[in-house]
Amino acid sequence: MEQEIQQGTSFIQNQTSAFRKHGSDSIQVFAPATVANVVCGFDVLGFAVNEPGDEVIMRLTDKPGITISKITGDDGRLPLHPAKNTVSVSVQHYLESIGRTDIGLDIELHKKMPIGSGLGSSSASTVAGLFAVKTLLGDETDVAKLLPFAMKGEEMACGNGHADNVAPALMGGFVLIRSYDPLDVIRLPHPKDLYCAVVFPEVDVPTREARQIIRKQINMKDAVTQWGNIAGLVSGLFMQDIDLIGRSMQDVLVEPVRSILIPDFYKLRELAMEAGAVSFGISGSGPSVFAFARNEEIARQITQKLQQHLTGLKIGSQAYVSTINDTGPRVIG
Template identity: 70%
Template sequence: MSDRKSKFPLGDLGVVKVFAPATVANVVCGFDVLGFAVNEPGDVVEMKLTNTPGVIITKITGDDGRLPMASEKNTVSASVQHYLKHINRLDVGVEIELHKKMPIGSGLGSSSASTVAGLFAINNLMGKLLTAKELVPFAMKGEELACGYGHADNVAPALLGGFVLIRSYDPLDVISLPTPPNMFAAIVYPEVDVPTKDARQMIKSKVLLKDAVTQWGNVAGLVSGLFMQDFELIGRSMKDVLIEPTRSILIPGFDDLRKLAMDHGAIGFGISGSGPSVFALTKDKETADKIVQQQQQHLKNLEINSKAFVSAVNAEGPRIL
């Protein structure tokens, strides 16, 4: 890639504004290897090329001052720097505005959405030198900066849209999976703090073989169910015997939230990423609406504020606004 240059001279493309979607990682049984994108919420990045080499963050909104402005510490700018180094264009100047439109630390891929929006923006400004799949490793650099581990189960679906399987990390092998028609996600974010790094540290480093076998079967069943458009198989497969029993302890009323979802027609239910957001897959929007209403009322009874999102599975990934 070192000899590939943009076919556009600097400055000709002006400013680009990009939206990138939130994502549900793991999809219950697929820790670090499965995820899907949703239409909302998401983040927005505005990017401008300049004649002064270097990547700078000029503005961040919606983060309550929680995110770093320093270019080497912010996931968006750091990923853009890796991209520019890869295409041998360190002569490029980039100014970035990041507009957080989704909650930080929600388990919905907040850092991923920002990073993906930035990479999609710079790739467009430089003449689309890389495909969406080729951008995944650069987005993983952002995840490594955000939580200490460069996983792809958020960034890959955010870039590619739909359901995504990461078959292997070394070498990286990312596979897009089909989405059954009319599938919706009912997402509820209880406003409690579950940092991703802390949630990862709770996970056991060794598991029983019998539990691993159960998990393999569920991952294979979920992937098969997506291909077969078999909602019952998808639901039977959305069970996690390795991670959820530990992580669910951090989410208030988790078992009750699951019962509400399943009693009101969910295909399956689980934790989104590391939490505290939870999600249910449904066969239609009406069912999803009903589930989030019931779950939010339950959390209100527990004196816990929450946000809810009902969305079809996002098929397109990031888009220019």
């Protein structure tokens, strides 16, 4: 596991060093979408995927302060005001922490993924912005130190500063948030040949509302079942045991409630499992759903079956197939 973390950190450091040598006053960064909760791990588990993701272009300016000059791909839904946008707010917190509020920054945000999809749209934007400013200023500290600032963006976006999207988007790979107070984040190993099939049904499931319908109290029997499944999933990741991963991905607490917000959720699960899925569940708060598969061909068959069914319901959809993304954000220009 340590080697895996070091490889991810080395990639990020190499990206940073390469940019510093370039000596430019602008940078373009991509940050990936994420699958949070991973069925049984509500608010404590998440992983990054290769696509989709968001892009940020950041430039140094002569006038101190942060401006947002352009946002594309959002249909006008996101604010340009720097005090109201998750990217600029997170970047401002970072600048304050390093005593660099004297500098000027201009930000362009290019949304390359659907908003409100359950794939960590706000976290991808925030992480891209934070990684951009860190690299632009030549800050070579551990990228994980950006996590508290990214969580500030999540708090603004959905009312809760959880880390199960921003941590994997920032650090790459499969991530466990062991504790929030104090913050303790652990990068987990995973089978390299594990594929993720994601389908986003184009219906609206706002994150705030999806959180509000979750039960505030649970009985001990359900809690014990959930603890066992989380432990089984983490064990399966360490042991590279895909069968154990699959049978551990069951949720008796959150999925039974949130599934009612997703059209034909249980039929989609049935179709995915018939197509060879190892497991199936809701990505984040939905409406996106995801399945693990043993290879790319099966993953693509799963997305095809799910999209065909949604088309029959007259619901548009978008699909993505990916391995787990171990690199997190990256400089693309």
